[in-house]
Amino acid sequence: MTITEQPFLGWSPEAVVFDCDGTLMDTEQHWQDARVRALRDFGLRPAPGFAERAKGVHYLACGRMMAEEADKPELAPELTRSLLSHFLDRVADDPVTMPGAAEFVRRLSGRLPLAVASNCPLEVVEQCLEQAGLLAHFRHIVVPDVPDAYGATPQSGAPADAVRPKPWPDVYVTAALLCGARCERTLAVEDSLTGIESARRAGLRVVGVGPRPADGGGPVDLWVPTLRAPQLLEVHWVPPA
Structure with missing residues (x-):
């Protein structure tokens, strides 16, 4: 999907799933x-x-x-x-959040299910978010349970039901399901091409955040410099009943 002037016109997410490194935390x-x-x-x-x-x-x-x-x-x-x-x-x-990340998370907290999908170990994600005062806002944190299967294929021995790292779609699919949301009605917030590929393969819509790569940043719905961007106000953050 290409970026449009009003990419989320008439669309409301059922859940929002954030990457951690470079998206929520300045790590x-x-x-x-x-x-x-x-x-x-x-x-x-x-x-x-x-x-x-x-x-x-x-x-x-x-x-x-x-x-x-x-x-x-x-x-x-x-x-x-x-x-x-x-x-x-x-x-x-130095536990530092990305510009606008803490305010954005707190604004959405309580309105929608929020989750984190990260390639980092669980203890690393929890430590970062706890130090930033954000951990309590997330219902779920999903990380790979077979982190060594980064380049795995079904023929190479990775279990069929394993949660594999990005760019596999597993962490985003799992996070959406845990939030009780359909993948096509879930929004991912990402800063890396690896994460964008993972979210897109999972069927999520994607906001890219941070400095935009020279190649355009892949198939995102919207790219913003920070989570303070006014374009994010276009999104209807309360899902339909």
């Missing part, structure tokens, strides 16, 4: 810092363009990517552990 820089520090622990440096390739990628897949791009695949487990440890340290030091 993408924390992840980037953690990647650099993890590589530095092993005397390595990120390859050109790595930050953009890693954005939105599950941290286990990111650890493998770092090891493979350094031509040291045997270091994947250690790099992954180092990555998560550095990230948690950065979050504890």
Whole structure:
């Protein structure tokens, strides 16, 4: 679906599902810092363009990517552990929400079911949202239960009913169902191409937020610079009875 002047005219969501990193929480820089520090622990440096390739990628897949791009695949487990440890340290030091995110969530809270669909471990998402004072506003938090199946196919051994990471659609499908909403009547709020692909494959409508990628940001209904954008007022935030 392409962006129109009034993309949500006459449309009301039954639920809203948010990504966490880069959408609710200003943690993408924390992840980037953690990647650099993890590589530095092993005397390595990120390859050109790595930050953009890693954005939105599950941290286990990111650890493998770092090891493979350094031509040291045997270091994947250690790099992954180092990555998560550095990230948690950065979050504890600096739990910052994205511009307008806290106000937007509080405005919707109580009107609609709200959920989070993230590629991060559950404890990371809960810690971030709790420190930001937002955790209580979300009915459900959905994360992959087979995070190592990032590149899995049915033939590669991932269980058929597993919740796989983005860009698979599973976290968004699961979040909508837990909220009691139809996927086609659920709105996703995302900042990464990986997350947008996941939400679209799940059948959700999508608001992209943040700096818009050079390629346009994929098939979103609306792209806004922050969650303070006036275009979001077009959406009817109370679902029909």
